[in-house]
Amino acid sequence: MAGHSKWKNIQRRKNAQDAKKGKVFMKMAKELYVAAKEGGGDPEMNPSLRLAIDKAKASNMPNDNIERAIKKATGDLDGANYEEVVYEGYGPGGAAVMVELLTDNKNRAAADVRHSFSKHGGNLGENGCVAFMFDRKGYIVVERSTTSADEDDMMLLAIEAGAEEMETTEQVFEIYTSPEQFQDVKQQLLDNNYQLSIAEVTMFPQTYASLSEDDETKMIKLIERLEDLEDVQEIYHNAELVDES
Template sequence: MSGHSKFSNIRAKKEKNDAAKGKIFTIIGHELALAVKQGGADPNSNSKLRDVIAKAKANNMPNDTIQNGIKKAAGALDSVNYEELQYEGYGVNGVAIIVKVLTDNKNRSAADVRSAFTKGKGSLGAQGSVSFLFEEKGQIILDKEVMDDLDKDFDSLMDIAIMAGAEDLIDRDDSYEILTVPADFSSVRENLEKENIPMVQAEVVLIPGNTVSVTDEEAVKNLRKTLDLLDESDDVQNVYTNWEEE
């Protein structure tokens, strides 16, 4: 799940079992295929592909796997039929949920998403029903411990981020969060790479304008059920909510 508390979620996913890692690799493989279809197999002339490669490396995908994925996609352009879809709805207690899907089977994806909402006692809505509650931003997450080891404090990172073209740098409990406008995301990420700044994750995300606190145990249980079921679907790329998790 993505949002203002993204770092803890990223770290938890990376510490999960091989099945969870396998899902991340599957998602990235689909993103590589779509990026190659849209802009070609040369990352030098395809900024989207460069972004996906950076995401793959941040998730510890082996270089051989990345290159094989690119070659496979380049050799099978006619068979790459992935579509990017977005579903919107509400979980219990009015929590807004947006589901980003990358799929080659819309019926399967729709069934998975609908089932997750239903079992968690939520409801799917029409396009635009909750997206107005979120803002699209480029988001780059830095591990604070790693930055400390590199002698990079908030002020020095702020200088680097602004020089790279970022909009803002936010100090979180265990991470730094760099925000950009979506159009500047690729160039900011590449400028940070040139400065040898290691990134936990870097991608364009949806950030809620305001968050919702949920204290009822049954409601929390149902929200987690919805999110866990969505996470189990290989077609689901990202899930964004305005839930302020404790």
């Protein structure tokens, strides 16, 4: 992963989310709903729900909204039934793309995603056609401006807590974990009073695809179009996008 800073690539997505808080809260509510529906409404007994709550709070989602989503899932409030769906395909230049959705209408979701791909130079593929190109990992970012710790201090703490590796740039420490160790590493950093700019379990491409300038422009438009879809939760791709740095 060296040379391909997730921190750089994530900025455009975060900025886009900040500009669309209402839509972000809707997506967070769906994620909370599914986590609580599958594992119960107690975050102490449901790691997926605990992670979803942490993400919602990091996005400044009001506590009332969080509690409402959980109550809907546990039957205390009426609400729609959401399903998790993953679509895989290829973007411009053959870049691998995975799209995670939470939807109450799979037919609508499939049509929306297919139209987005075809309109911007991509095409949907069969399940599993690109999933093998990605690895699921925990990802934690500490901005260097928020701490006096040097690289050695941070590396020692992260590895002792169970992290797999760490990358350092002028701006941030990027810590990678297995999904199973993510919560332990995160908690250890919090216990040592580090401020976490990002803390999530996400997908990383094993290799990156270089695109032409024209394909890169199309790819960015495809991502933006998918982000605008109501049901889309996450988008993963292996395109090396200079414009996102």
